Amino acid sequence: MKTIVTTAGRRTEYTKQLAQNAATQLGLSYVDRQKRNIIQLQQHFQSDVLVATKSRWECHGLNSSEPFFFHPSSAKFRLKRLARGERDPLLEVCQLQAGDSFLDCTLGFGSDSLVAAFAIGDTGYIKGCEANPVLAFILQEAFHKGRTDYVEFESLMNQIQIISSDALSYLKQLDENSFDVIYMDPMFETLIKESDSIGPLRSLGVRESLSSEWIHEALRVAKKRVVLKAHFRSSWFKEFGFNQIIRPNTKFHYGFIEKAALNN
Template sequence: MSTIVTTAGRTNEEFIENAKRIATELSIPYMKRKKQSVKTMQEAYQLDILVVNKERLELHAYGVTTPFFFHPNSAAFRLKRLLKGEHDVFLQATNLQKGDRFLDTTAGLCSDSIIAAHAVGDTGNVLSCEVNGMIAYIVFKGLKNYQTEFNELQSCMRQVDLVHQDALEVLKVAESNSYDVIYMDPMFDEIIEESSNFETLRKIGEHSLLTEEWMEEAKRVARKRVVLKAHFRSEQFQKFGFRQFERQTSKFHYGVIEL
């Protein structure tokens, strides 16, 4: 056991029942808040605390100062730019088309998957894999329940299918050429200071580097291309034969293997 569930400071019977239901779904204990601060509960139990608020779930990881919760993040303003006719470098790298099948092997907050959903449209398919169970649960609930007046954004979030699975295991059982684009955005092996909003995600998420097996399976399953996003100094571009798209004003680059 590494996590317990509780409610927000101000709660009612509805929130309590919801917290208990979530605890049952995740097979982890529910603890009454008893007007304690999250920090006090963390110190008492020395565990992560999943707080059930009215509008979202917040994971307060033990020893981390900022909580992890779902938010469409950069996908919101990126989508607004796309609707104005501006370009998106992720879509340039993936070259997604209407009706394409897209597999994101490193879901995280699913920002890129949301943009992919816009690109492939209603006839396409977007599947995202997240190996960390708690991140997967919080983001899955966020994708399905987050409310916004930005209708296109909400539609794209609902279209993303997020699964709690190891990406390599998903690739191994997938048929050859069954996805048009395979995408991978592993935790950067070098910290990008401007990305401070990902502090908690970096600390609780998986930090797996690409492997030969992962790459071979990705190339087998992809019909059009495999795309990597990584720090511009990453050795993975050259190691695995990616054609690196250099971006002078950005600390991360995209790499493409066309099939």
């Protein structure tokens, strides 16, 4: 989908410069608002619209009623639970420890990576792949340049390196045993009506389906485990040999493949 770059309705020289710089960096066209609203711009240019506001970036998808911008999504309440000493199912299946390395193949809002960052601490490291370069740009600006309203997560965001690439292409570049845990959440296999908060991401995200090649590369790069999150009825668990962890009354389950078990 085509994307143009513009400013918020009340343009300042600061937001104009931000928008022009982003357009150059991403190889997109800068368009002056000229008192047009987002819908008018979308319809006129038949494109998504990346908007520079005073404090953050927003991407208004042509086929979405809500903009994509960084927010911690489920990480906000999950981190509070962890701070109280409660458990998190992702951390349990990943078995992350302080100092581990974690590759998030499907970064999205980065909520799972934020939770992983809490577990591994500042001695570990995290990389997250985002296949849509515009979304990767928004996350990069939020995580490392302070272009976000969620500054309370700054220390965790700083631990996460944003990779503007699809997961399979990035995995192919890596050496064997490069990351302790490889994580994938290809959320578009089955739509969940209750997941309204990810609507903008669903509209703008690159739809990726698991393949034998993807799993092969993930297992090659992983030291310990490859972890999958999918709909509880997904055929992927059985098809690709994941040990599915049954979670009663939940729409999503986790599964894992233990690297050591394959080598025995």
